[in-house]
Amino acid sequence: MSYPIVRHRRLRRTAALRGLVRETVLTANDFIYPVFVTYGTNVKEEIPSMPGVYHFSLDRLEEEIRRAQDAGIQAVLLFGIPETKDAVGTSAYDPNGIVQEATRAVKRWAPDMLVIADTCLCQFTDHGHCGVIHQHPSGAAAVDNDESLELLVRAAVSQAEAGADMIAPSNMMDGFVQAIRAGLDDAGYADIPILSYSVKYASAFYGPFRDAAHSAPQFGDRKTYQMDPANIREALREAETDVAEGADMLMVKPALAYLDVIRALKENFDLPVVAYNVSAEYAMVKAAAANGWLDERAIVLELLTGMKRAGADLIITYDAINAAKWLAERS
Ligand code: PBG
Numbered sequence: 001m002s003y004p005i006v007r008h009r010r011l012r013r014t015a016a017l018r019g020l021v022r023e024t025v026l027t028a029n030d031f032i033y034p035v036f037v038t039y040g041t042n043v044k045e046e047i048p049s050m051p052g053v054y055h056f057s058l059d060r061l062e063e064e065i066r067r068a069q070d071a072g073i074q075a076v077l078l079f080g081i082p083e084t085k086d087a088v089g090t091s092a093y094d095p096n097g098i099v100q101e102a103t104r105a106v107k108r109w110a111p112d113m114l115v116i117a118d119t120c121l122c123q124f125t126d127h128g129h130c131g132v133i134h135q136h137p138s139g140a141a142a143v144d145n146d147e148s149l150e151l152l153v154r155a156a157v158s159q160a161e162a163g164a165d166m167i168a169p170s171n172m173m174d175g176f177v178q179a180i181r182a183g184l185d186d187a188g189y190a191d192i193p194i195l196s197y198s199v200k201y202a203s204a205f206y207g208p209f210r211d212a213a214h215s216a217p218q219f220g221d222r223k224t225y226q227m228d229p230a231n232i233r234e235a236l237r238e239a240e241t242d243v244a245e246g247a248d249m250l251m252v253k254p255a256l257a258y259l260d261v262i263r264a265l266k267e268n269f270d271l272p273v274v275a276y277n278v279s280a281e282y283a284m285v286k287a288a289a290a291n292g293w294l295d296e297r298a299i300v301l302e303l304l305t306g307m308k309r310a311g312a313d314l315i316i317t318y319d320a321i322n323a324a325k326w327l328a329e330r331s
Contacts, residue, residue: 024309026301028072028324032116032274032316035068036212037061037102038081049208050279051286053318055081058101062109071324075114077168077316078102079213082124088132089124093154097124100162107163116195117159119152119169119180128217130171130225143225145173152176153183160189168251170197172225177245193248195274199235199261202226205254209279235261239269247271249314254278256303259310266311275312277304282318297326 011021036047036055043057056064068076080098082091091097103115122130131148133141148171156167167184169176177196184192202223210216227234239250250269252262253276265273285303289296300319307315317323 024305026304026308026323026327028320028327029074030304030308030313030315031073031320031324032075032077032314033068033073033320034077034079034316034318035061035064035102036079036081037098039083039098047208047212049211049283050318051290052322053212053282055212058105061102061105065106065110065113068321069110069113071321072328073320073324074112075116075166076106077116077118078106078164079118080123081214085124085126087126089121089151089155092119092121092124093151093158095158095161097158100158103159103162103164114165115163116166116168117156117162117164119156119159119167120171121148121151121155122171122215122217123213127219128215129220130222131173141219143173145175148173149175149179153179156180157183157187157189160184160187160192164192166193166195166248168195168197170200170253172197172200172222172227174241175245177242177247181246194246195249195251196242196247197253197276198239198242198247198250199252199258199265200226201229201254201258203229203254203257203278205257205278205280207280208283212279229257232261232264236264236268239265243269243271249274251276251316252312254281255307255312255315256281259306262307262310262312272313273311274314274316275307275310277307277315277317277319279318297322301326301330 011017038055040057041059044060045055047053078099082098099117106115120130122128127133129143131143134144135141152171169180249272250265251274252258255275255277262275285299288294
């Protein structure tokens with residue numbers, strides 16, 4: 001009878017041994033927590049397709065920020081739902097817009113909490129696209145790249161003025177990092193980093209977010225600016241451009257169906273890589289958990305571990321507080 005020479009199970013025998021050789025360890029520091037802010041008073045309204053995620057009015061936001069802080073979360077990503085929308089997304093760069101007000105409030109309540117502002121126009125335009133629409137002579141409507149950049153720069157600068165610690169442009173216009181970098185520098189914010197949504201796919205996984213942010217395009221889709229899910233070499237070109245334009249961090253979005261892209265960015269660039277565990281990834285797990293089909297806690301931690309193992313230095317996740325608490329309980 002022959003026996004195995006190599007026995008992998010030796011290092012799996014006890015929890016302590018497994019802990020000793022664990023290659024990937026999640027901590028609360030890995031997470032960025034996205035929060036939806038809205039107008040009104042005393043609003044804490046659950047988003048139907050994202051159980052456990054809410055719209056908060058400014059007067060109810062503080063309790064959520066405290067909850068994040070208590071769980072050890074050090075960064076939030078703010079999304080605003082404005083009162084009014086128009087063709088050019090005016091409320092995105094209103095100095096007293098919802099994101100700007102929320103930023104000021106969070107920095108007042110929790111000066112150490114990092115505020116990352118999502119810079120896009122789709123929540124603020126009545127047509128729901130991430131830029132300005134121009135009608136071509138052919139009749140087709142298209143998002144005008146360079147004109148949109150000017151508005152995005154104004155949005156980013158107003159967010160920095162409000163006290164945002166980091167700007168996260170998610171619009172996928174060409175040259176947005178360069179334009180926003182120049183705009184921030186000119187306005188005196190050379191020290192504010194840009195977390196670029198470098199590799200953002202035209203994905204069905206944003207469905208619940210668009211319900212939450214009321215940001216679904218009113219015509220057409222985002223395929224002329226967001227990427228084709230089939231492409232990875234193009235992802236490297238996108239990231240390369242952002243690095244050249246001065247991005248400080250590179251994001252891959254969504255995460256779950258794009259772990260190979262996360263890995264590719266990690267291997268090709270030295271900047272921190274951020275994975276966005278998006279709304280439908282969250283919703284799928286919640287729906288199955290509500291049916292009793294899976295162990296939510298174990299599944300969420302396994303997914304987040306997978307994203308980190310794939311190469312993510314940071315993960316934007318609606319489960320940030322839950323995961324931080326579960327990790328604290330586990331240890
Ligand atoms: C705005 C934006 C979107 C998300 C983040 N920023 C939606 C989109 O591009 O349609 C999606 C986040 C999620 O699904 O969790 N451009």
